[in-house]
Amino acid sequence: MPQKLTLKKIAQDMNVSISTVSKALRDSHEISVETREKIKGYAKKFNYKPNNIALSLKNQKTKKIGIIIPEIVHHFFATVISGIEKVANEKGYQVIICLSGESFDKEVVNMDMLANGSIDGFIMSLSKETLERQDFHHLREVLNQGMPIVMFDRVVDAMPCDKVIIDDFAAAQSATEFLLRKGKKKIGIISTVDYVSVGKLRTQGFKEALNKRNAHFDKNSVLKIEDAENCTTKIENFLKKGDFDGILAVNELFAVTASKILQKQNKQVPEEVAIIAFTDGMLSKYASPTLTTIGQKGEDMGALAANKLIERLESKQDIDESYETVIVKTSLVERESTP
Amino acid sequence: MPQKLTLKKIAQDMNVSISTVSKALRDSHEISVETREKIKGYAKKFNYKPNNIALSLKNQKTKKIGIIIPEIVHHFFATVISGIEKVANEKGYQVIICLSGESFDKEVVNMDMLANGSIDGFIMSLSKETLERQDFHHLREVLNQGMPIVMFDRVVDAMPCDKVIIDDFAAAQSATEFLLRKGKKKIGIISTVDYVSVGKLRTQGFKEALNKRNAHFDKNSVLKIEDAENCTTKIENFLKKGDFDGILAVNELFAVTASKILQKQNKQVPEEVAIIAFTDGMLSKYASPTLTTIGQKGEDMGALAANKLIERLESKQDIDESYETVIVKTSLVERESTP
DNA sequence: AGTTTCTACGAAAACGTTTTCGATTTTTTA
DNA sequence: TAAAAAATCGAAAACGTTTTCGTAGAAACT
Numbered sequence: 001m002p003q004k005l006t007l008k009k010i011a012q013d014m015n016v017s018i019s020t021v022s023k024a025l026r027d028s029h030e031i032s033v034e035t036r037e038k039i040k041g042y043a044k045k046f047n048y049k050p051n052n053i054a055l056s057l058k059n060q061k062t063k064k065i066g067i068i069i070p071e072i073v074h075h076f077f078a079t080v081i082s083g084i085e086k087v088a089n090e091k092g093y094q095v096i097i098c099l100s101g102e103s104f105d106k107e108v109v110n111m112d113m114l115a116n117g118s119i120d121g122f123i124m125s126l127s128k129e130t131l132e133r134q135d136f137h138h139l140r141e142v143l144n145q146g147m148p149i150v151m152f153d154r155v156v157d158a159m160p161c162d163k164v165i166i167d168d169f170a171a172a173q174s175a176t177e178f179l180l181r182k183g184k185k186k187i188g189i190i191s192t193v194d195y196v197s198v199g200k201l202r203t204q205g206f207k208e209a210l211n212k213r214n215a216h217f218d219k220n221s222v223l224k225i226e227d228a229e230n231c232t233t234k235i236e237n238f239l240k241k242g243d244f245d246g247i248l249a250v251n252e253l254f255a256v257t258a259s260k261i262l263q264k265q266n267k268q269v270p271e272e273v274a275i276i277a278f279t280d281g282m283l284s285k286y287a288s289p290t291l292t293t294i295g296q297k298g299e300d301m302g303a304l305a306a307n308k309l310i311e312r313l314e315s316k317q318d319i320d321e322s323y324e325t326v327i328v329k330t331s332l333v334e335r336e337s338t339p
Numbered sequence: 340m341p342q343k344l345t346l347k348k349i350a351q352d353m354n355v356s357i358s359t360v361s362k363a364l365r366d367s368h369e370i371s372v373e374t375r376e377k378i379k380g381y382a383k384k385f386n387y388k389p390n391n392i393a394l395s396l397k398n399q400k401t402k403k404i405g406i407i408i409p410e411i412v413h414h415f416f417a418t419v420i421s422g423i424e425k426v427a428n429e430k431g432y433q434v435i436i437c438l439s440g441e442s443f444d445k446e447v448v449n450m451d452m453l454a455n456g457s458i459d460g461f462i463m464s465l466s467k468e469t470l471e472r473q474d475f476h477h478l479r480e481v482l483n484q485g486m487p488i489v490m491f492d493r494v495v496d497a498m499p500c501d502k503v504i505i506d507d508f509a510a511a512q513s514a515t516e517f518l519l520r521k522g523k524k525k526i527g528i529i530s531t532v533d534y535v536s537v538g539k540l541r542t543q544g545f546k547e548a549l550n551k552r553n554a555h556f557d558k559n560s561v562l563k564i565e566d567a568e569n570c571t572t573k574i575e576n577f578l579k580k581g582d583f584d585g586i587l588a589v590n591e592l593f594a595v596t597a598s599k600i601l602q603k604q605n606k607q608v609p610e611e612v613a614i615i616a617f618t619d620g621m622l623s624k625y626a627s628p629t630l631t632t633i634g635q636k637g638e639d640m641g642a643l644a645a646n647k648l649i650e651r652l653e654s655k656q657d658i659d660e661s662y663e664t665v666i667v668k669t670s671l672v673e674r675e676s677t678p
Numbered sequence: 679a680g681t682t683t684c685t686a687c688g689a690a691a692a693c694g695t696t697t698t699c700g701a702t703t704t705t706t707t708a
Numbered sequence: 709t710a711a712a713a714a715a716t717c718g719a720a721a722a723c724g725t726t727t728t729c730g731t732a733g734a735a736a737c738t
């Protein structure tokens with residue numbers, strides 16, 4: 001019922017002009033101390049707060065960051081958002097989140113909506129479908145408008161923008177080497193289809209480690225899973241055929257599924273088969289046995305991405321066209337699933 | 340480099356007035372078919388999209404929903420957001436997410452920021468600190484401004500707004516009864532401190548079930564945990580002293596922690612001790628043994644909340660002051676942790 | 679006393695829309 | 709052919725700010 005207070009209403013109530021009110025509230029010396037105090041008192045009393053939309057229109061900046069990710073019910077992405085939100089909030093920004101649901105079309109639509117004035121810049125991780133199609137026109141359009149983008153995790157190298165990633169190749173390689181050092185001879189990897197860049201890179205790192213050590217490797221050492229929903233039987237067959245003593249999984253879910261299957265087959269984890277998973281989330285911490293993981297530092301990635309974006313937003317326009325790719329160090333969190 | 344296209348620029352380029360351009364693009368009959376087509380062609384060619392901020396200011400509505408929750412790295416909240424986002428998106432709304440981090444001050448600040456024009460309405464779950472203080476002035480302020488709020492999960496009954504909750508009392512009661520029917524005699528509950536309303540209600544439901552059956556109950560049957568971080572030793576002591584054959588936990592984390600401790604003590608789950616947890620998330624699905632849970636239907640709650648809010652936003656102002664509390668049915672998901 | 683400098687405020691433009699109203703021209707009708 | 713009606717467009721207000729500029733009166737100079 002009490003209408004939102006505006007400068008205009010204050011001006012009417014106090015018999016001054018709108019400009020006077022505005023200046024008084026911003027402590028301009030153009031206004032006498034007397035009227036300044038009077039107006040500020042009135043504003044405080046009735047809890048005046050400037051309208052954000054009007055400010056956005058005036059200033060041509062919204063102080064909002066658009067986030068587009070495939071899913072939110074996913075520990076890694078949730079941690080990234082948490083990291084973004086934290087630094088964004090500290091610097092006076094708010095985050096608008098849109099989910100692509102791994103769909104190209106939704107990604108495009110959401111981006112279009114946000115790009116029309118709602119936000120100052122993007123932080124995003126691409127949908128699987130986008131990666132599959134290799135269609136990035138929506139990114140290019142936004143960038144051409146002069147709106148900055150920071151990509152993380154699922155990035156595309158060719159884009160002229162900042163990126164925050166982990167070194168998937170190196171992480172997979174060193175995790176594999178870790179297993180080899182522990183005496184494992186026949187290691188398998190449970191990965192995703194190749195168009196998901198992280199899946200591909202992790203598989204390559206895995207191969208590299210094996211090659212360096214002249215360890216056993218053939219195409220049967222690699223399982224590529226399309227949809228995570230019904231991965232159980234695929235993993236089961238893979239494990240049965242392979243008879244591995246070490247498993248590297250590109251996410252927690254594959255790892256814990258494998259672990260359960262192995263235990264059902266009466267194989268001891270980690271004595272007979274060791275397991276390492278990418279992503280250090282809830283599952284790994286509470287599975288039985290607990291899983292050794294490669295921590296992706298989602299919070300850090302989010303924080304870095306937000307800092308990068310805000311830095312670019314607040315620098316005097318894009319004089320500096322040199323884009324940066326930050327590589328976040330992973331860390332091996334040793335738990336029970338490795339000896 | 341190519342400045343964002345506006346009505347004004349189109350008008351200049353085509354030597355007509357701004358109003359003509361606006362009308363032409365909206366297919367007004369006031370404009371001749373000829374000029375209409377010409378302008379629309381031009382707009383399409385250079386990919387004109389109206390500026391959202393300007394529209395928001397003009398229409399006095401932003402088509403954005405503000406979400407304030409304690410945490411996002413939390414499966415339940417993530418599912419709720421997912422549910423909200425889905426229906427919001429369908430109806431042309433976007434979501435702005437702010438995290439309180441269980442802090443009263445952050446909740447207040449974030450709400451203030453969003454309430455000043457950035458959004459049309461709120462969907463929120465209160466922080467622990469807010470519940471502890473019982474200070475709801477920020478909610479009242481927003482409601483007094485005529486901005487609708489829909490609360491979920493952690494709600495406060497007295498607030499004049501719509502709410503979406505699960506019947507925590509009934510759910511805890513029926514889960515307890517389930518355990519009793521399975522022949523369990525001495526059941527304990529691992530809950531949270533009382534100011535978290537859901538913890539309190541669930542404990543009450545638990546007591547009610549025991550009372551009805553004249554089952555064993557004393558104050559040692561209840562463990563109230565303040566912070567989830569170091570709950571392990573507390574749970575360990577609780578289990579040791581209690582010697583239970585059934586456990587009801589108010590969240591997955593407590594349940595899986597209890598399960599692990601029990602197994603370390605060589606107690607068979609579910610044969611010797613059965614376990615039921617609130618929240619049907621990842622942990623329960625992949626723990627060993629898998630956990631029987633009370634599904635909170637986070638997605639449903641989010642979808643219902645969003646529908647309620649949008650409905651109220653789009654009704655001709657708040658003629659209808661009768662607020663509704665939707666109770667979402669829980670479902671018992673039986674898994675291995677109960678016989 | 680006349681000129682200049684301050685002081686304190688208001689008018690108006692700008693941000694990008696939509697919409698109401700008025701104005702001009704063309705077409706229709708009597 | 710004059711009047712009425714329709715067609716087509718532009719001006720301007722409005723949303724709520726901030727900021728530049730102008731201006732009136734008072735104070736301070738010469």
